Amino acid sequence: MTTFSSLLQRKEDRVLVLTINNPGKRNAIAADLYDNIRTALAAAADDPDIGAIVLTGADNYFCAGGDLELISKRRGLNYEARIERLGHLHDVVCKLRDFPKPIVAAVEGGAAGAGFSLALACDLLVASADAAFSIAYVKVGLTPDGGITGLLAQSLSRQLLTQLALTGDRITAEQLEHHGVVNKLAAAGQAGAAAITLAARLAQGPLHAMASIKALCRHAHERTLDDQLEAERTAMAVAQGGAEAAEGIAAFLGKRPADFASLRRDDAASGTAAG
The missing domain is CATH 1.10.12.10 (Lyase 2-enoyl-coa Hydratase, Chain  A, domain 2)
Structure with a gap:
């Protein structure tokens, strides 16, 4: 297993498993996470022994989104600097979306904010039946980013999307499966294994x-x-x-x-x- 400060990597036959690793903060996005994901994707794209990727989170939680301690420090930056920092998240979302090999998100526990965006940017989404998701920005006076409104608008009605964004209320994995956002529900603790099984099947394809x-x-x-x-x-x-x-x-x-x-x-x- 290769360990980065915010990302773990391991191979399961032809599947590369990338694990967001900041468990003390429910895997909130650390300062170097985006660089680590970009590096891992670039290497995997050129590796003929990797046919698919699973993106998941450590300790039974996918990702709580942005680290508010880091975000609060950016309030002191000027507008141009804030725009530049936000571009890193948007670049990673696009790299996940455009990656030539299949990527499966495996969500245990839940995903919020930018963590929800990272899961949606993957090709397929497997979630534990007890997982919950939220567009939580409004609760701290912020607006959505990471493409989350655009990605969810492909599956949810405008009314439901607006409700989730304006209230910050959680929506369950079962509800998202009903709306076609979640591809497969797994028992609690089994989302990772189910995602690897699915990714292993895809990894054999053309x-x-x-x-x-x-x-x-x-x-x-x-x-x-x-x-x-x-x-x-x-x-x-x-x-x-x-x-x-x-x-x-x-x-x-x-x-x-x-x-x-x-x-x-x-x-x-x-x-x-x-x-």
Whole structure:
């Protein structure tokens, strides 16, 4: 296990598990967390032995969001400096969203504020049935950031999103599953294991095809149907000519499991990147 001041890393076969590690503050975001996540993602993107990532939190809690002691110190900064600091969170949200390999959030206990944003930026979300989530900014006189309103607006009605943001009230994992935000509920204490199982399945898939699928799904809400049809046509034309399709179709016709992992190793040897 590699230990950073705010992030732990370990591998479970082809799955990289990243654990936010600030348990004394319910894994509130430490000053160096964003840099550590960026470094870990950059290394994982180029590692052919990593097919998927799980993002979770230490000691049965995902992330309580921003550390108010650190945030209070930023009140003394000028506007431009505050804008620059906030850009680090937004950059990490985009890097999680745009990462070419699948990322599964595993939420035990709960997630609040920017911690909620980090979970939503992942491709899939597994949560323990007793977990709770909140957009808690209003309770300390702040406004949402980290893309949380945009990410939740893809699944929640404007009225419910506004209620959660204006009140700071908690919403349960079961309620979020009902609204399609949570993909899978797990028993208390089992969200991490369930997320690793899901990520391990995804890690066996075709890397380039999955990167294209992620991009198509990410933009589907904002494009017109005509634009999405064109994006799908382009992606399909590229995929049909690729080695992954050759292997996948041959495996299907030959009634054998597809071996996409060997293609990843070939890509790494030739310096080919996914995406």
